[in-house]
Amino acid sequence: MSKTIVIDGKVIPFEDGQTIIQAATAAGVYIPHLCHNPKFTPHGSCKLCTVKVNGRNCSACTFPAAKGQTITNITKELNDDREKITQMLFVEGNHFCPSCEKTGNCNLQAVAYHLGMTDNHFPHFFENREVDASHPDVMIDHNRCIFCTLCVRASQQEDGKNVFAISGRGIEKRLVVNSPSGLLKDSDLDVNDCAAHICPTGAILIKRTGYKVPIGQRIFDHAHIDTVALAAEGASHDE
Amino acid sequence: MQQFIKQLAQENDFQATRLLKILRGVQAQYLYIPKEAIEQLAELLNIPRTQIQNVVEFYSFFHLEPRGKYDILISSSITDLMVGQEELIAYFAEKLGVKIGEVRADGVVSLNNTSCTGMCDQSLAGLVNGYAITKLTKARIDEIVENVNKQLPLDQWARDLFDVQDNIIKPDLLLNQKPTQGEAINATFARGLTETLSEVERSGLRGRGGAGYTTAWKWKFCSEDEGICDVSVHQQKQRYIVCNADEGEPGTFKDRVLLNSYADSVFEGMTVAAAIVGATQGFIYLRGEYLHLYEKLEGILQARRNANLLGKNILQHGFDFDIEICLGAGAYICGEESALIESLEGKAGIPRNRPPYPVTSGYLGKPTSVNNVETFLAAANIAIHGGEWFANLGTAKSKGTKILSISGDCAKAGIYEYAFGTTIQTILNDCGASDVLGVQVGGPSGTFIANDEFERKIAFEDLATGGSFIVFNNSRNILDIVHNFSHFFAHESCGFCTPCRVGTSLLKKQVDKIVEGHGSAGDIVALEELCQIIKNYSHCGLGQTAANPVLTTLERYPELYQSMLKKISYEPGFDLDKSLETARRMAHRDDAHAHLAQVED
Ligand SMILES: Cc1cc2nc3c(=O)[nH]c(=O)nc-3n(C[C@H](O)[C@H](O)[C@H](O)COP(=O)(O)O)c2cc1C
Ligand code: SF4
Ligand code: SF4
Ligand code: FES
Numbered sequence: 001m002s003k004t005i006v007i008d009g010k011v012i013p014f015e016d017g018q019t020i021i022q023a024a025t026a027a028g029v030y031i032p033h034l035c036h037n038p039k040f041t042p043h044g045s046c047k048l049c050t051v052k053v054n055g056r057n058c059s060a061c062t063f064p065a066a067k068g069q070t071i072t073n074i075t076k077e078l079n080d081d082r083e084k085i086t087q088m089l090f091v092e093g094n095h096f097c098p099s100c101e102k103t104g105n106c107n108l109q110a111v112a113y114h115l116g117m118t119d120n121h122f123p124h125f126f127e128n129r130e131v132d133a134s135h136p137d138v139m140i141d142h143n144r145c146i147f148c149t150l151c152v153r154a155s156q157q158e159d160g161k162n163v164f165a166i167s168g169r170g171i172e173k174r175l176v177v178n179s180p181s182g183l184l185k186d187s188d189l190d191v192n193d194c195a196a197h198i199c200p201t202g203a204i205l206i207k208r209t210g211y212k213v214p215i216g217q218r219i220f221d222h223a224h225i226d227t228v229a230l231a232a233e234g235a236s237h238d239e
Numbered sequence: 240m241q242q243f244i245k246q247l248a249q250e251n252d253f254q255a256t257r258l259l260k261i262l263r264g265v266q267a268q269y270l271y272i273p274k275e276a277i278e279q280l281a282e283l284l285n286i287p288r289t290q291i292q293n294v295v296e297f298y299s300f301f302h303l304e305p306r307g308k309y310d311i312l313i314s315s316s317i318t319d320l321m322v323g324q325e326e327l328i329a330y331f332a333e334k335l336g337v338k339i340g341e342v343r344a345d346g347v348v349s350l351n352n353t354s355c356t357g358m359c360d361q362s363l364a365g366l367v368n369g370y371a372i373t374k375l376t377k378a379r380i381d382e383i384v385e386n387v388n389k390q391l392p393l394d395q396w397a398r399d400l401f402d403v404q405d406n407i408i409k410p411d412l413l414l415n416q417k418p419t420q421g422e423a424i425n426a427t428f429a430r431g432l433t434e435t436l437s438e439v440e441r442s443g444l445r446g447r448g449g450a451g452y453t454t455a456w457k458w459k460f461c462s463e464d465e466g467i468c469d470v471s472v473h474q475q476k477q478r479y480i481v482c483n484a485d486e487g488e489p490g491t492f493k494d495r496v497l498l499n500s501y502a503d504s505v506f507e508g509m510t511v512a513a514a515i516v517g518a519t520q521g522f523i524y525l526r527g528e529y530l531h532l533y534e535k536l537e538g539i540l541q542a543r544r545n546a547n548l549l550g551k552n553i554l555q556h557g558f559d560f561d562i563e564i565c566l567g568a569g570a571y572i573c574g575e576e577s578a579l580i581e582s583l584e585g586k587a588g589i590p591r592n593r594p595p596y597p598v599t600s601g602y603l604g605k606p607t608s609v610n611n612v613e614t615f616l617a618a619a620n621i622a623i624h625g626g627e628w629f630a631n632l633g634t635a636k637s638k639g640t641k642i643l644s645i646s647g648d649c650a651k652a653g654i655y656e657y658a659f660g661t662t663i664q665t666i667l668n669d670c671g672a673s674d675v676l677g678v679q680v681g682g683p684s685g686t687f688i689a690n691d692e693f694e695r696k697i698a699f700e701d702l703a704t705g706g707s708f709i710v711f712n713n714s715r716n717i718l719d720i721v722h723n724f725s726h727f728f729a730h731e732s733c734g735f736c737t738p739c740r741v742g743t744s745l746l747k748k749q750v751d752k753i754v755e756g757h758g759s760a761g762d763i764v765a766l767e768e769l770c771q772i773i774k775n776y777s778h779c780g781l782g783q784t785a786a787n788p789v790l791t792t793l794e795r796y797p798e799l800y801q802s803m804l805k806k807i808s809y810e811p812g813f814d815l816d817k818s819l820e821t822a823r824r825m826a827h828r829d830d831a832h833a834h835l836a837q838v839e840d
Contacts, residue, residue, distance in 0.1 A: 044592045045736050047776045057775055062592040084772050088741035122745055122769075145736075165289030166294040169570070169587070171744045173734040178289045180278060 005069040007051075016063035021060040024073070026235050028055055030226035031073050032082055034089075034200055035148035036061035040157050043149050046089070048082050048111065083115040091122045092171075094129065094143035095201075101210045102202030104218025108146060109201075110225035116223045125171075130179070135184035137191035137207050142202040145175045151204055155195035163189045174204070190239055243268060244276050248283040255284045256603075258294055258585030259568055262301055263527075267368070270346075271305040290586065297587035297733075298351065299569030300369070300527050307342045307349030309387045311335075313365040313375075316355030316489045317645045317679075317723045318709060322362045328352065330377060334384045348387050354727060355489035356528040359646035359709070360406045360653050368393060368749075369530040372400050403531060405496045406653030409669060411633060412640045413613075414656050416504070416620050416774040421548055423507040423619040427514060428556045430622075436515050439618055441626025442636030448483055448574070448611035449681070449705035450780070451637075454618060460598040461608040462516040478518040479607040480509050480560075481583070482615055484525045485567055485574035489727060490707030492644040494612040496654050498525075498532050499614055502539045506562060508615030510553065511622045513560040516608055521562040524579050527569050536564055571731035576609040577601075577781050577817060578733065589735045590779040613642055613706070633659035637698040645670045647710035655708075657697060672710045677717070677795075682707035683724035684784035687717070687791045717792050717799060718754050724788035725750045732781060739782030742773035746786060757805045757814070766800075767793060805807035 005020070007029050014023035019042060024031050036042060044062035051060045052072040060073075072078065089108060097103050104134050114119040129142035149164055155163040167176040179186035189196060196204060215221070219228055247264045251257035258280075265276050272295045281288040295301040313319070313328045328350070332339050335348055342349040356371060358364030363375040367383070370393065379400060386396050407414060427435045440455035461478060482505065486494040497505060509521045525533065540562055543549045551559050570588050572578045578588035580602050601607025610618075617639060622627050629639040637659035643666070646652045650671025657666065667675060677689045680697070681704035688695060688702070695701050711720065729747040734740040749766050752758055770786035770793075777783045793800055816834055823833050 030316070042592070044778065047737050047778070050776055059778075064594065081772055081776065084768075085737050085776060088737050088745070088772075091745075092741045122741075123748065124742070146737075147740075162287050162289070165287065165293060167289065167293040168734065169298075170730065170732040170734040171740060172296070173740065176289055176292060178287050180288075 001057065003065075003067055003192075005065050005067075005071060006232055007071045008073050009074075018065050019061060020051060020053070020058070020063050020065050020069070020071065023065045024060065025230060028230055028234065029073070030230055031060045032114065032225075033061055033076050033080075034107060034111060034146065035150065035154075037198070040150065040153040043153070044091075046146065046148055046194070047085055050078065050082070052078065067077055079115055083112075083117050084121065086112050086115060086117055087119075087121045089146050090117075091124045092127075093145065094124075094126070100144065100202045101205055102144070104215055104221050105213075106202055106220070107200035107225065108144075110220040110228070113220070114225045129174075132184050133207075134186075135189065138184060138189060138196045139205050139207055140177075140184060141203055141205065142175060144201045146203075147173050148199060148200060150198045151175075151195045154198040155189075155193065158194040159190075159196070161188055161193070163187045163193070163195055240269070240273065240275060241279060244279050245283065248280065251405070253283055253285075255286045255290075256583075256585045257583065258284065258286070259298070259566065262291075262294065263568065265567060265628065266301055267468065269305070270308065271302045271308070274303075277784060286585075292586070293587050297570065298527075298567075301568055302390075305342065305346065307337075307347055308390070309348045309367060309393075310369075311348065311350045311365060311367050311383070311387075312353035312356075313350070313363065314354070314356040314358065315352040315723070316359060316362070317720055318359040318490065319355075319362045319364065320719070320723060321647060321715070324363055327363055327375060327377070327380065331384070332788075335387065346738065347390065352702045353528075353569065354487070354731060357486055357492040357495050357526070358403065359490050359492055359644065362646075366528060366530075369527065370401055371403055371528065371531045373403055389426075397603060401531065403495075403499070404531065405500055406651075407496060407500070407655040408651050409655040409657075411656035412629070413616055413620055413642065414501075414654070416623075418504060418507070418620065418623055420503055420543070420546060421507075421554055423504070423511055423622040424514070424548065424556070426556055427511045427622045428554075432515050434673045435511065435622055438626040439515075439621055439724065442621045443626070443633070444617050444621060444629065444630035445615065445637065445699060446611055447613035447617070447641070447705065448576075449488070449684075449703070451699045451703060454610065454614055457598060457608050457610070458512060459514050460596075461518075461606045465605075471743075473630075475518070476517075477603075477605045478516050478802050479602045479605060480516065480518045480521040481515045481576075481579065481602065481607055481609040482509055482521065482523040482562075482612055483574060483576065483579060484523055484529070484612050485579060485608050486526055486529075486612075487571035487574045487731075488705055489724075490644060490646055490679065490682045490709045491705055493642045493654055493706045495529055497612050497616055497642070498529070498536060502536055503543070504619045505612055505615045506543060507548070508617070508619035508622075509562060510549070510560055511618060512608060512610065512615065514556070514558055516606070517560070519559050519607075519790050521560060522583055522602070523562060523564050523585060524573070525564055525566050526573075527567045528726065529680065533564060533566065540564070546820060548621075563798070570733075570779055572779075575781065578779070579609060580607060587733070589733050590781075612703075620834070634696070634698045634700065636700045641697055642706060643697070643704070643708045644706045645708045645710070648675070648712035648715070659698045660695055660696050662694050663702070666697070666708065667693065667710065670710070672711045672712070676711045676713045676715055678711070679707070679709040679720070680704050682709075682790055683727055684780070685787065687720070687788065688797065689795045717796055718750075718803065721788045721792055722750055722754050725785075728781065729786035736776075736778035736782065738773050738776040739778065739785060742777070742782070743785050745769055746773065746789065750789065753800065753803050755804070756803060758800075760804060763793070763797075763800050764806065782835060 035046040090131040132140040337343040361373040573588035577591035729743040
């Protein structure tokens with residue numbers, strides 16, 4: 001246990017090749033994140049996991065842990081800015097939490113609560129986005145996609161397929177399906193695929209399972225996202 | 240179509256890395272990228288159809304719907320606006336009988352705006368089927384309209400429509416050199432590779448693409464194998480040298496001139512770099528807007544091959560190297576070196592996570608040194624004349640000279656070369672600028688300086704610039720400039736990361752709101768707050784500098800922003816009256832009662 005970094009004053013061991021978030025999670029330190037999932041190669045796009053490494057902003061999910069790093073993570077400044085970034089995600093899409101099947105199980109919503117977000121702050125984009133309900137078992141509601149690419153990576157890295165991709169430039173970015181028609185029903189997605197279950201928001205939902213768990217008994221109805229994430233991802237690091 | 244696509248793929252050895260080149264061929268042939276072409280190419284190149292779809296949607300010059308047989312794009316850089324771009328493109332649209340952004344019903348012509356085409360010294364500029372057209376006036380527009388309506392083939396249009404001038408006004412150390420072919424290569428091998436790298440280090444040369452990284456260090460890192468740098472014994476590992484000729488920063492056009500008139504020296508600089516780092520393959524990533532240079536550059540490369548300056552056993556020095564030209568397709572972000580590498584690999588230009596840096600893992604995962612055109616030009620001359628020669632000019636931290644592209648409100652727009660440390664005032668005097676309001680140094684991603692700062696200097700330690708230098712006189716409105724730049728960044732954001740993807744669009748809206756006079760007291764604070772998020776949290780240099788136009792002008796002219804605000808405490812970003820437009824149209828009403836004010840003044 002010779003190599004260590006310091007996060008918010010706490011000394012944390014790391015191994016060569018670990019990212020900051022990997023070392024932190026293993027040590028029971030939560031760094032807010034959305035596009036990171038320890039099972040898949042890091043992506044680094046949501047920027048929620050930004051921490052200050054020796055005074056410089058870095059994405060904890062992609063930046064390698066290294067000797068001599070003094071890191072700040074939970075500070076008012078960083079959390080205020082994380083809240084703004086989360087608000088950006090909310091106004092970009094169309095997230096009507098009270099009418100969304102994912103409410104209470106949604107990482108986006110949970111992270112927003114965790115950061116104390118009470119409004120959307122920025123003006124809404126109100127973009128017209130579509131729903132693809134063509135697949136017999138799985139549906140995509142593009143209104144809720146935050147382009148985290150978790151479904152893309154899960155399909156490639158876990159399912160051995162290549163069902164999803166992100167296409168387009170800038171604010172026109174969108175999730176696309178790898179099938180001749182562009183519809184989910186013509187892709188080789190199976191309801192049991194990891195990609196069908198990985199979405200951190202309500203953009204990919206399994207049909208005929210809605211409200212099986214009543215509101216009030218859902219994951220984040222009883223626990224904060226930091227506890228939930230550490231329990232789930234800390235364990236998966238040990239695999 | 241099947242046959243055509245197959246042949247195109249075959250000509251490109253079925254290489255997925257050549258996807259952009261293949262798609263350029265498809266776009267030119269069919270005026271769009273048909274769905275069937277995507278399906279067929281996915282098979283032939285063995286890549287997912289979504290990768291092709293993404294590339295088509297990412298680059299401005301590819302389309303999923305047909306463009307006109309003559310696809311006309313008009314540059315909407317700030318310097319174009321200063322010569323009346325809005326009026327002239329409206330005139331163009333009217334004469335052609337087409338709406339901006341659309342294709343004429345007969346399919347013959349389409350017209351649209353495009354980001355700066357690198358012709359700010361000969362505005363108004365544009366592109367016809369990718370080829371640069373310059374100095375557009377109503378008379379020249381009339382001529383083009385006539386050509387289009389007669390459906391005259393492009394090669395029968397008057398040549399002077401396509402005339403691109405160098406406009407070298409003030410040459411200095413580098414621009415006065417005309418070395419003979421092979422001189423830098425021979426000097427490098429005569430001195431020794433390690434010794435030449437030392438000369439480059441001694442010269443103090445820093446990258447001319449903007450970031451200013453020390454060139455010798457970059458080459459050293461690129462040539463290292465497991466931490467050992469021995470340039471005389473190269474390991475077998477493949478390495479690449481890439482010349483960054485994307486030149487997308489509005490107001491920059493010096494690389495265009497260097498490639499037009501100094502290409503041999505630039506290629507020689509690449510060859511010297513290749514010898515030093517141990518690369519056998521080089522690329523020049525030429526922005527799509529410089530298509531007019533493509534054939535000429537191919538010719539020069541061929542001549543160099545014939546003269547054994549490229550190819551096998553170059554000049555009997557026992558070293559192989561060749562250069563391939565890759566054309567971009569309309570995306571400013573591809574100037575960022577890791578996005579550029581993605582583009583070279585046939586993908587959308589999305590900046591990579593770093594580390595690893597390109598010098599350890601670049602093109603196809605191999606060590607790659609990406610350098611600016613001007614950096615290679617300087618290196619070639621340093622290889623001939625030694626490091627001292629270069630380091631004698633400049634300041635403590637910025638050695639040598641910098642080549643500037645000067646445009647805007649001045650008598651002589653064009654190319655100027657100055658020793659680092661030259662003051663803005665000296666430059667303004669030389670280019671014939673008077674009654675100056677301010678200067679945008681380094682393009683939209685740089686700094687706006689006001690007219691009480693003209694004793695500041697061009698240097699990495701003061702005003703760093705990739706070469707863009709736009710002069711504004713007192714008749715100009717700063718908010719128009721900020722407005723143009725904010726739209727540019729929102730349009731060019733690659734969309735990978737949240738702060739830039741969403742933030743630049745929010746910033747564009749917020750600036751519009753203030754410029755259009757809908758701003759209220761809280762809006763300036765909100766604006767600044769938004770700028771800080773974009774600047775501090777974005778993934779790459781584009782986002783990190785996208786708020787500079789607002790931040791640098793807000794700092795200097797807070798009263799100007801304040802004067803634009805309404806005297807109310809809050810006005811929503813939502814425009815009620817505008818939103819009622821559809822309802823009014825449907826109800827055939829436009830009377831006073833059909834317009835609602837959302838806040839009482
Ligand atoms: C958005 C963006 C655009 C860029 N555009 C260019 C460009 O057009 N040309 C260029 O040489 N460098 C450009 N750069 C800088 C490159 O990333 C890179 O630093 C440079 O090519 C390295 O060459 P140098 O060391 O010779 O400067 C850009 C960077 C960013 C972030
Ligand atoms: S659908 Fe869900 S998992 Fe896929 S990119 Fe969008 S938000 Fe992420
Ligand atoms: S900062 Fe902008 S251009 Fe750069 S990666 Fe993020 S979205 Fe793309
Ligand atoms: S979790 Fe690190 S950028 Fe999204």
